[in-house]
Amino acid sequence: xxxxxxxxxxxxxxxxxxxxxxxxxxxxxxxxxxxxxxxxxxxxxxxxxxxxxxxxxxxxxxxxxxxxxxxxxxxxxxxxxxxxxxxxxxxxxxxxxxxxxxxxxxxxxxxxxxxxxxxxxxxxxxxxxxxxxxxxxxxxxxxxxxxxxxxxxxxxxxxxxxxxxxxxxxxxxxxxxxxxxxxxxxxxxxxxxxxxxxxxxxxxxxxxxxxxxxxxxxxxxxxxxxxxxxxxxxxxxxxxxxxxxxxxxxxxxxxxxxxxxxxxxxxxxxxxxxxxxxxxxxxxxxxxxxxxxxxxxxxxxxxxxxxxxxxxxxxxxxxxxxxxxxxxxxxxxxxxxxxxxxxxxxxxxxxxxxxxxxxxxxxxxxxxxxxxxxxxxxxxxxxxxxxxxxxxxxxxxxxxxxxxxxxxxxxxxxxxxxxxxxxxxxxxxxxxxxxxxxxxxxxxxxxxxxxxxxxxxxxxxxxxxxxxxxxxxxxxxxxxxxxxxxxxxxxxxxxxxxxxxxxxxxxxxxxxxxxxxxxxxxxxxxxxxxxxxxxxxxxxxxxxxxxxxxxxxxxxxxxxxxxxxxxxxxxxxxxxxxxxxxxxxxxxxxxxxxxxxxxxxxxxxxxxxxxxxxxxxxxxxxxxxxxxxxxxxxxxxxxxxxxxxxxxxxxxxxxxxxxxxxxxxxxxxxxxxxxxxxxxxxxxxxxxxxxxxxxxxxxxxxxxxxxxxxxxxxxxxxxxxxxxxxxxxxxxxxxxxxxxxxxxxxxxxxxxxxxxxxxxxxxxxxxxxxxxxxxxxxxxxxxxxxxxxxxxxxxxxxxxxxxxxxxxxxxxxxxxxxxxxxxxxxxxxxxxxxxxxxxxxxxxxxxxxxxxxxxxxxxxxxxxxxxxxxxxxxxxxxxxxxxxxxxxxxxxxxxxxxxxxxx
Numbered sequence: 001x002x003x004x005x006x007x008x009x010x011x012x013x014x015x016x017x018x019x020x021x022x023x024x025x026x027x028x029x030x031x032x033x034x035x036x037x038x039x040x041x042x043x044x045x046x047x048x049x050x051x052x053x054x055x056x057x058x059x060x061x062x063x064x065x066x067x068x069x070x071x072x073x074x075x076x077x078x079x080x081x082x083x084x085x086x087x088x089x090x091x092x093x094x095x096x097x098x099x100x101x102x103x104x105x106x107x108x109x110x111x112x113x114x115x116x117x118x119x120x121x122x123x124x125x126x127x128x129x130x131x132x133x134x135x136x137x138x139x140x141x142x143x144x145x146x147x148x149x150x151x152x153x154x155x156x157x158x159x160x161x162x163x164x165x166x167x168x169x170x171x172x173x174x175x176x177x178x179x180x181x182x183x184x185x186x187x188x189x190x191x192x193x194x195x196x197x198x199x200x201x202x203x204x205x206x207x208x209x210x211x212x213x214x215x216x217x218x219x220x221x222x223x224x225x226x227x228x229x230x231x232x233x234x235x236x237x238x239x240x241x242x243x244x245x246x247x248x249x250x251x252x253x254x255x256x257x258x259x260x261x262x263x264x265x266x267x268x269x270x271x272x273x274x275x276x277x278x279x280x281x282x283x284x285x286x287x288x289x290x291x292x293x294x295x296x297x298x299x300x301x302x303x304x305x306x307x308x309x310x311x312x313x314x315x316x317x318x319x320x321x322x323x324x325x326x327x328x329x330x331x332x333x334x335x336x337x338x339x340x341x342x343x344x345x346x347x348x349x350x351x352x353x354x355x356x357x358x359x360x361x362x363x364x365x366x367x368x369x370x371x372x373x374x375x376x377x378x379x380x381x382x383x384x385x386x387x388x389x390x391x392x393x394x395x396x397x398x399x400x401x402x403x404x405x406x407x408x409x410x411x412x413x414x415x416x417x418x419x420x421x422x423x424x425x426x427x428x429x430x431x432x433x434x435x436x437x438x439x440x441x442x443x444x445x446x447x448x449x450x451x452x453x454x455x456x457x458x459x460x461x462x463x464x465x466x467x468x469x470x471x472x473x474x475x476x477x478x479x480x481x482x483x484x485x486x487x488x489x490x491x492x493x494x495x496x497x498x499x500x501x502x503x504x505x506x507x508x509x510x511x512x513x514x515x516x517x518x519x520x521x522x523x524x525x526x527x528x529x530x531x532x533x534x535x536x537x538x539x540x541x542x543x544x545x546x547x548x549x550x551x552x553x554x555x556x557x558x559x560x561x562x563x564x565x566x567x568x569x570x571x572x573x574x575x576x577x578x579x580x581x582x583x584x585x586x587x588x589x590x591x592x593x594x595x596x597x598x599x600x601x602x603x604x605x606x607x608x609x610x611x612x613x614x615x616x617x618x619x620x621x622x623x624x625x626x627x628x629x630x631x632x633x634x635x636x637x638x639x640x641x642x643x644x645x646x647x648x649x650x651x652x653x654x655x656x657x658x659x660x661x662x663x664x665x666x667x668x669x670x671x672x673x674x675x676x677x678x679x680x681x682x683x684x685x686x687x688x689x690x691x692x693x694x695x696x697x698x699x700x701x702x703x704x705x706x707x708x709x710x711x712x713x714x715x716x717x718x719x720x721x722x723x724x725x726x727x728x729x730x731x732x733x734x735x736x737x738x739x740x741x742x743x744x745x746x747x748x749x750x751x752x753x754x755x756x757x758x759x760x761x762x763x764x765x766x767x768x769x770x771x772x773x774x775x776x777x778x779x780x781x782x783x784x785x786x787x788x789x790x791x792x793x794x795x796x797x798x799x800x801x802x803x804x805x806x807x808x809x810x811x812x813x814x815x816x817x818x819x820x821x822x823x824x825x826x827x828x829x830x831x832x833x834x835x836x837x838x839x840x841x842x843x844x845x846x847x848x849x850x851x852x853x854x855x856x857x858x859x860x861x862x863x864x865x866x867x868x869x870x871x872x873x874x875x876x877x878x879x880x881x882x883x884x885x886x887x888x889x890x891x892x893x894x895x896x897x898x899x900x901x902x903x
């Protein structure tokens with residue numbers, strides 16, 4: 001029976017000549033993956049042979065009807081597998097699998113519904129042919145497409161000659177039109193199978209799948225044509241044999257589908273090979289093999305006494321013409337190929353030349369010197385960059401031994417490096433060496449030797465030499481900057497610690513030094529003047545502390561020294577040298593220092609040693625500066641007490657342990673109390689009454705002076721309002737209060753809270769406030785003055801340059817320091833003249849003067865005689881609590897009861 005006309009598998013979109021090009025390089029349709037040995041997983045013949053043997057075995061035991069049913073089921077399996085593979089492929093390949101699945105489905109339906117004989121086979125062929133026409137093809141040259149068409153026509157005409165003699169002619173004689181149509185479809189299938197097999201190429205992923213499809217199509221076509229001949233000859237006893245061929249063919253197609261599905265999802269094709277590479281012997285000679293087979297079968301046909309038919313004759317003429325046309329196409333294609341190859345050779349030759357030129361330019365312009373040497377260090381090649389780097393022309397070096405050129409200093413190192421790599425092919429050795437420059441200087445260089453004596457393209461030792469002198473100089477500079485102070489050039493804190501750690505076991509001593517009055521210089525004369533002063537101080541320290549001792553600047557105006565000699569004697573020498581005046585911008589400046597000394601014998605590590613020196617320096621600074629102090633364990637105890645007192649002071653405000661005493665300010669003309677100065681006291685729960693000198697400094701250093709100062713201000717204003725008299729209340733203001741925030745806002749808040757009239761509040765500040773950030777503080781003082789309060793300059797005459805600020809700052813009161821008042825009344829005309837000058841100066845600038853520290857009646861009399869406005873002191877009254885101060889307001893002062901008012 002002829003139901004097994006078998007549809008061409010989905011490959012035709014890639015193999016049908018004149019329509020689409022089949023590409024074995026494209027794994028999307030044919031390929032399946034490879035095993036670990038690189039072979040196609042199903043490239044062996046075991047499964048196809050097994051399918052063929054099973055089909056033949058079934059033909060011997062089963063009838064053609066059973067085989068037809070099995071063929072239909074197998075075709076349905078091919079349909080299902082084609083649908084599955086189609087989902088894993090790109091659009092172009094999907095069309096091929098769609099055609100295969102639809103064709104197989106048509107074959108199966110034709111068999112199962114038992115319709116017109118062979119209708120399913122013809123439908124399958126029609127579907128496959130239509131799929132081939134609508135499926136897009138990969139790009140190929142016109143000659144390649146034309147040759148594919150000619151090959152297909154040549155194969156088709158050859159198969160038609162054979163089919164006409166053995167199948168078509170007997171079918172035509174039988175007069176059955178369907179029997180004539182089926183062999184034509186078989187010729188198409190055979191043409192597709194041979195054309196596909198012509199594209200076979202070893203090594204591509206779809207090779208085995210391609211063979212399965214080609215064999216399957218041939219078996220389908222051969223089985224169907226054999227069945228047609230048997231039906232034409234009315235031989236029905238052996239129809240099971242050609243049916244077995246159809247079953248085996250679909251089995252081959254099913255194996256191919258399983259193989260393609262095993263590849264999984266594919267989205268990219270393998271690259272298309274070059275045209276010259278793609279011309280395989282199979283594609284060149286298989287069409288001729290089909291022609292030879294047709295000629296052989298025709299000769300046999302004629303030799304057995306059969307007559308030649310017109311179809312046979314025209315097919316022979318057509319084959320001869322196609323062979324001639326194919327030869328012409330091959331000649332043209334070969335010429336085109338030769339031309340492309342020639343262009344490619346020219347292009348690649350030019351590219352190689354360009355690359356060589358680029359490489360040569362890179363070598364010649366490189367920052368490295370490149371040379372190729374023989375094993376005995378003879379220079380065979382030298383890049384011209386050596387002249388730019390070392391000053392020697394390349395021609396001077398070529399042909400000479402490098403160890404003779406570099407001189408006695410570098411030759412041994414280079415010879416040792418050469419010997420290091422000689423026994424190691426491909427070995428690399430990098431080292432630094434000092435090489436001579438043509439100008440006579442020596443340059444630190446990094447040299448890399450690579451042993452390429454065994455490389456046929458080099459056959460020498462490759463030397464890459466780089467001048468690293470500048471890099472080394474930069475590295476040394478960076479290292480120096482990292483460990484030295486940029487301003488003074490002294491060792492910085494980091495290197496000081498390293499050297500101290502290295503010398504710690506040698507019982508060293510260290511000196512910490514802090515300048516006296518540097519801040520005032522910096523603030524009044526500017527940072528540039530301060531920097532000049534620091535440079536001069538550093539130079540004097542280097543003179544006094546010569547190497548190998550270390551002198552360092554730790555930061556700001558802090559210096560340090562490491563010494564193994566008598567540290568106390570060294571401190572004395574330093575103080576004497578610093579006591580000499582400094583000349584900065586034409587001005588003579590006097591700057592002392594406080595020095596702290598600590599020994600490694602009193603410390604367990606360098607951290608403790610530095611803390612000890614810092615404590616000693618703090619002790620020297622407390623003594624007024626200009627002295628040195630050696631560390632004593634009692635200093636640590638004092639520090640701990642200081643820290644404990646600081647902790648207690650933080651709680652003093654919350655515990656209401658602070659109170660104010662008031663010292664009256666007296667009008668020297670009338671003897672009346674015109675106001676008070678508020679002075680804070682601390683009633684400690686365990687220490688008793690703590691003097692201000694013991695905790696004000698702690699408050700300043702810890703920042704507690706800010707909340708403490710606000711409390712004093714508010715409490716003093718509240719008490720002044722409570723007395724109900726127009727009294728002036730003086731309150732001291734510290735530098736930290738100015739720096740901490742908006743002092744004017746704080747004063748305004750306190751005035752509003754307490755109801756204190758602004759003109760009755762007098763804020764006293766020392767010259768240190770005026771000398772710190774002068775421009776900023778001037779604006780702050782102006783803001784305070786705008787509130788209407790009075791401003792007083794406390795301790796006038798003791799500062800750095802008091803007179804310079806009288807015009808600039810809007811002060812209302814000058815308070816003459818007690819150090820000047822102490823010497824009044826003792827007959828010292830110079831001191832009396834100084835105080836009289838201050839009083840006159842204040843009067844000239846419209847300021848009131850207040851004398852502090854009056855201890856006796858003689859001082860009082862002198863000040864009254866000079867016209868001083870106001871006075872304070874123990875002779876008049878000590879600071880007293882608020883209740884006692886109220887009593888003074890009621891009863892007056894005893895001192896003035898005796899002295900009487902000024903006349």
